[in-house]
Amino acid sequence: GAGVSQSPSNKVTEKGKDVELRCDPISGHTALYWYRQSLGQGLEFLIYFQGNSAPDKSGLPSDRFSAERTGGSVSTLTIQRTQQEDSAVYLCASSQYGPQETQYFGPGTRLLVL
Amino acid sequence: KQEVTQIPAALSVPEGENLVLNCSFTDSAIYNLQWFRQDPGKGLTSLLLIQSSQREQTSGRLNASLDKSSGRSTLYIAASQPGDSATYLCAVRQGGSEKLVFGKGTKLTVNP
Numbered sequence: 464g465a466g467v468s469q470s471p472s473n474k475v476t477e478k479g480k481d482v483e484l485r486c487d488p489i490s491g492h493t494a495l496y497w498y499r500q501s502l503g504q505g506l507e508f509l510i511y512f513q514g515n516s517a518p519d520k521s522g523l524p525s526d527r528f529s530a531e532r533t534g535g536s537v538s539t540l541t542i543q544r545t546q547q548e549d550s551a552v553y554l555c556a557s558s559q560y561g562p563q564e565t566q567y568f569g570p571g572t573r574l575l576v577l
Numbered sequence: 578k579q580e581v582t583q584i585p586a587a588l589s590v591p592e593g594e595n596l597v598l599n600c601s602f603t604d605s606a607i608y609n610l611q612w613f614r615q616d617p618g619k620g621l622t623s624l625l626l627i628q629s630s631q632r633e634q635t636s637g638r639l640n641a642s643l644d645k646s647s648g649r650s651t652l653y654i655a656a657s658q659p660g661d662s663a664t665y666l667c668a669v670r671q672g673g674s675e676k677l678v679f680g681k682g683t684k685l686t687v688n689p
Contacts, residue, residue: 467620496676505581506666508676519675554620563608563628563670566677568621 467569469555475575476545484540484572488557495538496558496566497530501551509553512538513561545576579604579671583680590657591688598652598683600667605645611677612641612652613666621666625652629672657687 468487476482488495497509508522512532523529527546532538542549552573556566580603590596600610609628613621625634625641627650633642640653654661664684668677 498677498679505681506668506677506679508678511675513675522676556621561675565611565623565626567623568613570620 467555467557467567469553469569469572471572472570473573473575475577477577478547479544481541481543482545482574484542484553484574486538486540486555486569488536488538488555489559489567490536492557492559492567493535494558494561494564495532496556497538497540498554498556499551500554500571506554509540542574545574547576550574550576579607579669579678581667581669581678581680583665583667583683585683586681587684587686589686589688592657592659594657594687595653595655596657596685598654598665598667598685600650600652600680602648602650602669602678604671605648606672607645608670608672608674610641610643610650610667610669612639612650613668615664615666615682624665654685657685659687659689661685661687 470485495512498506500506511519514535527543530540552571554571556568558564558566582601584599611626612624627634627643638655643650664682666682668679
């Protein structure tokens with residue numbers, strides 16, 4: 464595809480529900496990243512994939528957060544038992560081979576937990 | 578722990594002015610530094626990437642410099658235009674790490 468795409472663009476959910484956020488990286492990009500941007504906070508790293516494996520998941524804030532990547536392409540970020548503090552914009556990025564290169568970002572998913 | 582600071586948090590200038598945005602980082606052992614632009618409600622657009630061995634990068638009216646030893650980078654925008662209005666983010670990749678560490682950004686407004 465032309466760029467990184469994410470779905471849904473907006474998600475409103477009730478506290479305690481599970482949500483799944485999807486990221487489609489640029490075709491052929493082997494590296495994929497998830498970040499979170501909370502109101503008043505900077506972007507914070509969540510997890511990094513190289514192919515289907517995640518060598519760095521140090522930024523996941525709790526065990527309610529998990530992510531997977533299949534076929535070296537699409538990635539899903541799952542948040543279980545959502546809390547109000549999970550409300551944020553979740554951004555996905557990809558790069559061709561790894562972090563030494565430019566990361567290209569998707570438009571993000573805006574999550575609101577009521 | 579790496580910390581990235583951007584000053585000022587907000588900047589308003591008249592059209593046509595040249596301006597400088599500042600970024601500082603606490604740990605000089607970085608692999609590269611990247612400047613991004615973020616428009617409201619949208620994702621990030623990469624502007625310039627400077628590897629740790631480089632001193633500057635240029636793209637059109639933009640010039641980014643890197644002084645790794647002093648932990649500083651600047652983004653120079655020449656002849657600013659209203660379309661340059663956005664939030665500008667600086668991010669560093671730490672040596673030995675895969676993630677980018679971001680500053681909180683500078684919100685730029687260029688007035689016609």
